[in-house]
Amino acid sequence: MLKQIILNLFGKKPALGRDAIRAMSGDVAGEPGASGPARLDAVFKRSIRIRQVDAGSCNACEWECTALGNPIYDVSRFGIDFTASPRHADVILVTGPVSLGMAGALKKTYLAMPEPKIVIACGDCAKDGGVYRGAYGVLDGAAAVVPVDGYIPGCPPNPAEIMKCIMDILESAAK
Amino acid sequence: MHPENEKYIELSAADFPRKCAEYSRRHFLRTMFAADERELDGYFRVYAVFSPMGEDRFDILTMKLREDALAYGSITPLVPAAHWYEREMRDMFGIIPEGHPDPRPLCLHGIYGDVYPLRRDVTTDDIKKSVDFSREDGYFFMRVKGEGVYEIPVGPVHAGIIEPGHFRFSAVGETIYHLDPRLFFTHKGTEKLFESRGFENGVELAERISGVSSFSHSSAYCMAVERMAGMDISPRAKAVRTLVIELERLYNHIGDIGNMCAGTGFALGYAKGAILKESLMALNARLTGSRYLRGINVIGGVTRDVFDAADDVISTLDGVKTGFKHFMEFLLDSISHIERLEGTGLLSREIALKMGATGPAARASGISDDIRRAHPHLSYGSLIFEAHTYQKGDVYSRMMVRREEAECSFSIIDSLIERRHEGELRMPAGKFPAGGSALGYTEGPRGSVFYWIKASGDGSPLRVKVRSASFCNWPLVSYAIHGNIVPDFPLVNKSFNLSYSGCDL
Numbered sequence A: 001m002l003k004q005i006i007l008n009l010f011g012k013k014p015a016l017g018r019d020a021i022r023a024m025s026g027d028v029a030g031e032p033g034a035s036g037p038a039r040l041d042a043v044f045k046r047s048i049r050i051r052q053v054d055a056g057s058c059n060a061c062e063w064e065c066t067a068l069g070n071p072i073y074d075v076s077r078f079g080i081d082f083t084a085s086p087r088h089a090d091v092i093l094v095t096g097p098v099s100l101g102m103a104g105a106l107k108k109t110y111l112a113m114p115e116p117k118i119v120i121a122c123g124d125c126a127k128d129g130g131v132y133r134g135a136y137g138v139l140d141g142a143a144a145v146v147p148v149d150g151y152i153p154g155c156p157p158n159p160a161e162i163m164k165c166i167m168d169i170l171e172s173a174a175k
Numbered sequence B: 001m002h003p004e005n006e007k008y009i010e011l012s013a014a015d016f017p018r019k020c021a022e023y024s025r026r027h028f029l030r031t032m033f034a035a036d037e038r039e040l041d042g043y044f045r046v047y048a049v050f051s052p053m054g055e056d057r058f059d060i061l062t063m064k065l066r067e068d069a070l071a072y073g074s075i076t077p078l079v080p081a082a083h084w085y086e087r088e089m090r091d092m093f094g095i096i097p098e099g100h101p102d103p104r105p106l107c108l109h110g111i112y113g114d115v116y117p118l119r120r121d122v123t124t125d126d127i128k129k130s131v132d133f134s135r136e137d138g139y140f141f142m143r144v145k146g147e148g149v150y151e152i153p154v155g156p157v158h159a160g161i162i163e164p165g166h167f168r169f170s171a172v173g174e175t176i177y178h179l180d181p182r183l184f185f186t187h188k189g190t191e192k193l194f195e196s197r198g199f200e201n202g203v204e205l206a207e208r209i210s211g212v213s214s215f216s217h218s219s220a221y222c223m224a225v226e227r228m229a230g231m232d233i234s235p236r237a238k239a240v241r242t243l244v245i246e247l248e249r250l251y252n253h254i255g256d257i258g259n260m261c262a263g264t265g266f267a268l269g270y271a272k273g274a275i276l277k278e279s280l281m282a283l284n285a286r287l288t289g290s291r292y293l294r295g296i297n298v299i300g301g302v303t304r305d306v307f308d309a310a311d312d313v314i315s316t317l318d319g320v321k322t323g324f325k326h327f328m329e330f331l332l333d334s335i336s337h338i339e340r341l342e343g344t345g346l347l348s349r350e351i352a353l354k355m356g357a358t359g360p361a362a363r364a365s366g367i368s369d370d371i372r373r374a375h376p377h378l379s380y381g382s383l384i385f386e387a388h389t390y391q392k393g394d395v396y397s398r399m400m401v402r403r404e405e406a407e408c409s410f411s412i413i414d415s416l417i418e419r420r421h422e423g424e425l426r427m428p429a430g431k432f433p434a435g436g437s438a439l440g441y442t443e444g445p446r447g448s449v450f451y452w453i454k455a456s457g458d459g460s461p462l463r464v465k466v467r468s469a470s471f472c473n474w475p476l477v478s479y480a481i482h483g484n485i486v487p488d489f490p491l492v493n494k495s496f497n498l499s500y501s502g503c504d505l
């Protein structure tokens, strides 16, 4: 164990640099936490808490959100963290087409958040139902239940894309 | 005209329960479902798919039921593994298993009105109209009575970034006496959606039944459609599918072993597992264009030849193999982690067998059942490998089964790459025979995946039955957690790693 700790202190760091993330997501406008989203910093003081709510997704979108916390992407470097309680959240990140069974829970989570609150719909099916559009058990997207501020396209969007879109959406919401 | 290894056995409603009980003694119950076939012959039908232990054959017991007499004697008292299947048929078709010990609905929550969504004459609009969000949910949880018993309700929205479901624990102090899970919050109506899509367009839906099992689901689905249409895909397409299924198993198993560390609060172990998983996901993306291996399966074969990138596969997997070896050594040396795993979340062989466990969960409880061996398909018939079993049925065993299976996947991939595979990547889809039906199956990372499809009179889908591994294994978590402490629940749950979406459909 001790050996591991020392290795980790002095060894090679696996985390991707900003450039690598930019390359993976195409074009990252404005570096997260750097000069770009200055207004964002003014509002959120470089600390953004996200409550993720799965409203009937296939679960791939959540795995990509989970990956944001791994040592490769490590979003907490940029002041972004996922939180358990909606009371601590600035942002609600919705995945899934909103199954009928989750509509009530999604609404409750949204209502439990303090103002200002921002809603981001992550993935194609949170946008308009995606592949599930028209199924009897879904509401064809998050907007049926909560006011959506921005969308992250993809099925699923990869972690770098999620990160880039979150920054962009937050920035325009902070304007 | 059925695929060779499928044998249909027609029974009367009176004989059905007894026969099922008889079969269940030497056969695995693979899946059980109903279909509304009134447009073909005026009847509803119930099917129970058994496969004899050690033989590549499916004995499919079936009975027909008239619309005005949709009741039969429940088989659950005799074949406990049927318990959820029968509740599902009751919800979705209104077929009544008389004498079923659990009268509660399963798939449909209280917001749904009196509709049977999978009946063919019930439209999506009918179902939507029946929905009333303010309707009282009459669901009741099983109660444990006695001094000091209290209940802990959890969910549907959980603390972490995971899928939704509700768990009701009855505990005394820290000890769990009973766990009553209530799932199906993510029920979307996927099976009905398949019916409106046409067989060829069903692939993208099958890929999205359950995120990290995308490829096993699409493979089983394509296989069902291909078998129904009498198509034999080329050895090359089969080899591609086999390799990609093993890649899916690898990233799941290694990721799951890492995730179990999150269950014990072992952050370093979790981080190491996540790094290994990430390099496999990146490989997936380079090979198939999708981190979740989507868009490669099509009816009739595959869209890409992953063997073109064999060098990348070999060099990436070499690195992961070494990393995984060190990772396992590191975990097994971490006493504080391993001690939490040993003896935790015990699932006895007897219960696993009776309740129809599948996948690593079954093999960790001593049941040597693996669809790749039991029903050789794709390239598996020509590969030599074992079904890895452990006897104890605890979290540790479930981890070790995954470890051995991951190592086995490395060598399966190696031997696939050594060989040459001939043939077209993709053959044109044949015609779908009116009234035709077939099973498709594979062994996914969580266990067996089954599809059963049937075409209507015009060759469009009449029924697409999806049976994910998670549907079988969810009820087992309650048994495994019994007598454990509340803080061990996340760990035990992670050791099964079940899909909500794949179960709720």
Ligand code: SF4
Binding pocket: A057, A058, A059, A060, A061, A095, A096, A097, A122, A123, A124, A125, A126, A130, A131, A154, A155, A156, A157, B208, B211
């Ligand atoms: S957008 Fe795609 S990947 Fe994300 S939850 Fe929906 S179906 Fe799954």
